[in-house]
Amino acid sequence: MSKSICPGLLQNAGWPVGWPDCLPAFVSWTTTIYLLGPLSCPFASPHYRINREQVAMAVRPNVLSALRRFTSCDVGDALVKLGVPQGGYLSGLKMYSPDFMSPTAKFLGPAYTVKMVHASNKVSPTPKLHFADAIPKDSVVFVSQPRDLISACWGGLMSTRAQKRGAAGVIIDGKFRDINEHRELGMTLFARDISILGSNSFTRSSELDVPVTYENSENGGQVVINPGDYILGDADGVVVVPPEKAEECVRLCQERFDIDEETRRCLEQGDEIGSTIKRLRK
Numbered sequence: 001m002s003k004s005i006c007p008g009l010l011q012n013a014g015w016p017v018g019w020p021d022c023l024p025a026f027v028s029w030t031t032t033i034y035l036l037g038p039l040s041c042p043f044a045s046p047h048y049r050i051n052r053e054q055v056a057m058a059v060r061p062n063v064l065s066a067l068r069r070f071t072s073c074d075v076g077d078a079l080v081k082l083g084v085p086q087g088g089y090l091s092g093l094k095m096y097s098p099d100f101m102s103p104t105a106k107f108l109g110p111a112y113t114v115k116m117v118h119a120s121n122k123v124s125p126t127p128k129l130h131f132a133d134a135i136p137k138d139s140v141v142f143v144s145q146p147r148d149l150i151s152a153c154w155g156g157l158m159s160t161r162a163q164k165r166g167a168a169g170v171i172i173d174g175k176f177r178d179i180n181e182h183r184e185l186g187m188t189l190f191a192r193d194i195s196i197l198g199s200n201s202f203t204r205s206s207e208l209d210v211p212v213t214y215e216n217s218e219n220g221g222q223v224v225i226n227p228g229d230y231i232l233g234d235a236d237g238v239v240v241v242p243p244e245k246a247e248e249c250v251r252l253c254q255e256r257f258d259i260d261e262e263t264r265r266c267l268e269q270g271d272e273i274g275s276t277i278k279r280l281r282k
Contacts, residue, residue, distance in 0.1 A: 063243075064230065066250040068108050070257065072232050072239045078252035079245065086223050088240040091216040093171065095235065097159075097182035097189040105188045106234040107169030111225050112139035115207040116153050116174070118146055119199075124206040131205045132158045137166035140231040144212040145174025151202035152195040156181025163187055169233055173214055190238055214240075 067075065072089075080087040095101050114131045117124045127134070135141055141162055145153040154170065156178030162170060163185055172191035176182075177198070182189050209227040216223070223240055225231070230241040241249055259280050266276045 063246045063250065064108060067230060067232060067241065067246065067253075068106075070232075070250075070253040072234050072236045074253045074257060075232055075239045075241060075249060076237075077256060078249045079239065079241065081252055082245050082248060084242065084245060086216055086221045088223060088242075089216070090171070090173075090214050090223060090238040090240065091218055092192055093173075093190040093233075093238050094192075095188070095190050095233070096176070096179055096194065098186045099183065101235050102188075103235050106232075107140055107188050108230060108232045109138045109140040109168035110136070111142050111227055111229045111231050111240070112136055112167075113209055113212045113225055113227055114141065114143045114205055115210055115212055116143060116145045116199075116203045117206040118149070119202055119204050121204070121206070127205055127208050129208075131208055132161040132165070134208055135162050135165040135167050138168050140168050140233070141170045142212065142225055142231065143170070143172050143174065144214070145172065145203060147174070147215075149174065149202050150195060151175065151197040151199055152177035153199050153203050154189075154191075155198065156185075159185050159187040159189065169231075171231065171233065171238060173212070188233065190233055 076087040076089050095105065098105050112135055131143075143153055152175045154172050154176040159170065159178075159182045167187075169188040170190070172189070174191070175193045175195040176189065176191045177195050179194060211224055211226045214223045214225060215221070225240055226242070228243060230243065230246060232239050232241065263273075263276055263280050266280075267273060
């Protein structure tokens with residue numbers, strides 16, 4: 001990255017001086033790399049992933065720490081206002097670990113995506129490295145499994161490896177197994193469903209760190225998860241935040257939070273909810 005894009009970023013991975021002026025160009029640059037992949041990037045994989053960690057470190061002190069203060073509900077509402085499809089909401093996922101719908105478990109981090117295919121698929125590429133061995137530190141692992149499979153694509157041993165790699169959490173767009181092993185590890189894990197069957201005879205990994213699509217079953221709406229998108233998961237659900245929307249999302253979350261707190265105080269004093277909301281939520 002040239003110094004004209006973001007002065008001081010190469011000198012350290014912390015937040016650079018004068019970041020408000022350089023953030024739009026910085027986000028545009030990083031988003032281009034995420035979307036176009038290693039072919040567009042002069043430091044292709046595995047160096048591409050190392051650079052992505054530096055990018056995450058550069059934005060973490062401000063945007064991620066601010067986003068972490070809010071719930072998935074706060075963030076989803078903000079993203080709807082910003083015109084993000086489906087509000088970034090991944091409907092149909094349940095938190096199975098560390099406890100079912102734990103009120104305290106929460107993760108936030110950049111997406112590391114894994115695309116699975118049927119085991120019989122001999123055409124799609126095969127990664128040189130097991131996907132669990134390539135998990136970047138502090139990332140949220142997102143595994144996309146074909147919907148017509150009855151097997152799991154993630155198990156206890158993978159959570160063991162993910163934890164050792166420093167993963168913030170795991171999301172399975174499909175099925176997993178070994179529920180008690182994940183809970184013993186304390187791994188925060190969301191999935192659509194659970195299975196008793198292992199993956200070997202049914203599915204295999206194909207592509208790592210590529211855009212994947214999540215389909216919300218209720219309305220057929222789709223959410224695209226790009227590598228590096230911020231994913232927040234808590235007891236209410238999971239939401240995906242495009243990096244270029246993160247700063248404005250934080251502003252809207254704080255604005256709505258302040259309004260809701262004032263609304264709550266009014267209701268506790270006995271005010272009517274209809275007139276209070278009409279007055280405060282302009």
